[in-house]
Amino acid sequence: xxxxxxxxxxxxxxxxxxxxxxxxxxxxxxxxxxxxxxxxxxxxxxxxxxxxxxxxxxxxxxxxxxxxxxxxxxxxxxxxxxxxxxxxxxxxxxxxxxxxxxxxxxxxxxxxxxxxxxxxxxxxxxxxxxxxxxxxxxxxxxxxxxxxxxxxxxxxxxxxxxxxxxxxxxxxxxxxxxxxxxxxxxxxxxxxxxxxxxxxxxxxxxxx
Ligand SMILES: Nc1c(NC[C@H](O)[C@H](O)[C@H](O)CO)[nH]c(=O)[nH]c1=O
Ligand SMILES: CC(=O)[C@@H](O)COP(=O)(O)O
Numbered sequence: 001x002x003x004x005x006x007x008x009x010x011x012x013x014x015x016x017x018x019x020x021x022x023x024x025x026x027x028x029x030x031x032x033x034x035x036x037x038x039x040x041x042x043x044x045x046x047x048x049x050x051x052x053x054x055x056x057x058x059x060x061x062x063x064x065x066x067x068x069x070x071x072x073x074x075x076x077x078x079x080x081x082x083x084x085x086x087x088x089x090x091x092x093x094x095x096x097x098x099x100x101x102x103x104x105x106x107x108x109x110x111x112x113x114x115x116x117x118x119x120x121x122x123x124x125x126x127x128x129x130x131x132x133x134x135x136x137x138x139x140x141x142x143x144x145x146x147x148x149x150x151x152x153x154x155x156x157x158x159x160x161x162x163x164x165x166x167x168x169x170x171x172x173x174x175x176x177x178x179x180x181x182x183x184x185x186x187x188x189x190x191x192x193x194x195x196x197x198x199x200x201x202x203x204x205x206x207x208x
Contacts, residue, residue, distance in 0.1 A: 043186025066125030070145025119197030156196035
C-alpha cells in the first residue's frame with residue numbers, strides 16, 4: 001500500500017500574523033474526559049498568549065458535558081456584551097462630571113484587563129464513543145448548536161470538540177497519546193480564535 005503523504009492533510013500556516021492584544025476571549029470547556037480536556041485548554045491558552053493575548057483577557061468557564069457548550073457560549077457572549085455596554089456608560093458618565101473635584105481622576109484607570117465583548121470563543125469538549133447512540137446524538141446536537149451560536153451572535157465560536165472512537169484517539173489529538181503523542185489540537189483552536197477575532201472585528205468596519 002502506498003504511504004500517505006503527510007503534507008497533504010492539515011492546516012496551512014497563515015501568511016498574516018494576528019495579534020490579539022487588548023481583545024477579550026472566552027474558553028468554555030466540558031469537564032467530561034478531563035485528562036484530554038486539560039492539555040487541550042492549556043494548548044489553546046499558550047497559543048493565544050503567544051499571539052499577544054493577555055492571560056487576564058482569557059475568561060475560562062466550565063460546564064458538565066459537551067451538550068451544555070452551546071447554551072453556555074451563547075449566554076456568556078451575551079453577558080460580555082452587557083458588561084461592555086455597562087462599562088461604556090460608566091466611562092461616559094465619568095467623563096461628563098465637569099464639576100468633579102480637582103483630585104478626581106480625569107480618565108478611566110488604565111488596565112490591561114478588558115471588559116469588552118468577547119472577540120471570539122472556543123468551545124472545548126471531548127466525546128468518546130461508548131456502547132449506545134448517546135455519542136452520535138450529542139455530537140450532532142453540539143455541532144449544530146455551536147454553529148448556530150456563532151451565526152446568531154456574529155461572534156466566532158471555534159469548534160474545539162473532539163469526536164473520537166477510542167480514548168487513544170482523543171489523547172493523541174491533545175498531544176498526550178500513549179502510543180504516539182500526537183499533535184495538540186488546542187493550539188490550532190487558540191490560533192483560530194485570535195485570527196477570527198481579529199478578522200471579524202475588521203470585517204465589522206467594512207474593511208475586506
Ligand atoms: N458522554 C459524554 C458526555 N456526556 C454528558 C453530556 O454532555 C451532558 O453533560 C449530559 O447529558 C447532561 O446534559 N459529555 C462529554 O462531553 N463527553 C462525553 O463523552
Ligand atoms: C447517558 C450516558 O452518558 C451513557 O449512558 C451513554 O453510554 P455510552 O457512552 O456507553 O454510549
